[in-house]
Amino acid sequence: MKVLHLSTFHQFGGAAIAANRINQALNRAGFSSDMLVAETSVEEPFVTSLAKTAWQKRWNTARFALDRLTFLPFERSRNVRFAFSPGLVGTDISQHPLVQQADILHLHWTTFGFLSTRSLSKLFALPKPVVWTMHDMWAFTGGCHHSGTCEHYQNQCGNCPFLRTSAPDDLSHSGWLRKQRAYQNARLTPVGCSQWLANRAQQSRLFGELAVQSIPNPIDTKVFIPLPKAVARWELKLPETKRFILFAATKVSAVGKGFSYFQKALALLRQQLAKPHDVELLIFGAGDESLLRELPFKYHFLGSLKDSRQIVAAYSAADLFVIPSLEENLPNTIMESMACGTPVVGFEVGGIPEMVQHQQTGYLVSYRSVEDLANGIQWILDQSETAFQQLSANARNHVVTHYDETVVARQYLALYAEIQNKAY
Structure with missing residues (x-):
């Protein structure tokens, strides 16, 4: 069995670090696991960059900028500039060799120009089970990464507090509907890194009858040790x-x-x-x-x-x-x-x-x-x-x-085995 992890970033930000740790923990457990990212920061085993040539790296930067520009006319203020991702800009990786070779696709944090909602639709259309480890709320909202006290994500979003002009049919509502269409036929298993996030995800109609799992992020406790x-x-x-x-x-x-x-x-x-x-x-x-x-x-x-x-x-x-x-x-x-x-x-x-x-x-x-x-x-x-x-x-x-990586790796291996054997 081969698993491919998909993440916008390699080692920048908590979500990328967690995704990379899961990938490395699985490899150390003797499992076949790779990670595909928009662009690598350093060379590392089992991690592949989508952008390899100078032109591809420039295009990756351009996608990030374009992704942010799509939100600029709608943002309430600069304070929320990176708190909402419309998911309109991304690249199609459905035919990438690593995607084609994988038995299971494992999504992590994929916004900021890496995967759009349309990109996700193409991945979900493949006859492959998908695990989505959610590092924030974006997977089940109309675009925000954390909704705060807003509960509109539970039922189609709209009237979004992050937007300059909010309305029942605003950008968050259209984003929620795009995700609903993308998820319709997906063999999707959502996973919250915390029980708190799993509980929030379960409240969103986007996940319908899906059973949201809760598996924590791992850490190598042989590296992170108390020093005198x-x-x-x-x-x-x-x-x-x-x-x-x-x-x-x-x-x-x-x-x-x-x-x-x-x-x-x-x-x-x-x-x-x-x-x-x-x-x-x-x-x-x-x-x-x-x-x-x-x-x-x-x-x-x-x-x-x-x-x-x-x-x-x-x-x-x-x-x-x-x-x-x-x-x-x-x-x-x-x-x-x-x-x-x-x-x-x-x-x-x-x-x-x-x-x-x-x-x-x-x-x-x-x-x-x-x-x-x-x-x-x-x-x-x-x-x-x-x-x-x-x-x-x-x-x-x-x-x-x-949270030790061996504990978390066992939980993911059990989940992979379960969903691969599940009849759809």
Whole structure:
């Protein structure tokens, strides 16, 4: 049996990282698995780029730009520019050799000019079962990646809060109907990375009577391991005696990552701490460092980290990891932090409560509460050495038990076997 994973990106963004980890985990389990992406960032076994020549790479960039331009006249504001994908621009890969050779197609995050709804229709028309691991809500909405409090996706969308002019027959409604037509004859098995997302997907009429599965993203717990804090801090040239609060995101300034809540909570925390000068910040991710200059604690900005050893060192050097995201599915960053034995403080939203057990592996914060976010950070900092070591062990054990790549690979292998044998 051969499986082909389809993803817009190779290693950029949480969805691509998760897809790549699933592909590699299956290969390490001895299974035949490949991944086809719009364009590779680096050479890697079992990963193939659709764009290989200079011309193909330029065309790939043009498709991305055209995809964004199709939404530009409709967007409510610049803040939602990347929060909605009409799915009108993409390429037909149905005749690609890897697609033709595959027994099962495994979709991941495929927007931004890689696959349009029409492209998906052509894949669904092939006599092949399709697994779709959903890393956000796009597969079952009229175009938004996270609907927030809007529930219109459950029944044909329309009146979309992301659009400049919303109406019952707006862009989200037409997008929902295009997906409905594309899904009609598909041998489709939707999979949510979290139970929260699977539950949301099940509420959409787009999936009709389909049984939505829930399988988490994997992590290699032999790579993401706890390092002694002294070693991690030495590697990153950090002072050994400080307490470190970690913040990390693919793009620090992204509105949904909640940096403003982090900043406000730190201001409160500084007032609450008896010795605020003992606490410093550790931050990594892409973005403008000028955003950090108004933070009320000294910070160490590591920029974008690509090397896994550096990432492990960053998590291990920290006393806690703060994730104030306003919208999340099953964040890789939480998984990575906990695998390194670093407890997590985050809002009770999306799939985060499935990962963080309150005051057992971290601290679950009341949604959008700056005060509780500050309290959660302080609660971790106030733990005794013995209590902290127990938090750390609990966090690591939870990841090993639920998210280790061997555990997740077995779940996908069982799903593949089930759907391949299923009569349609």
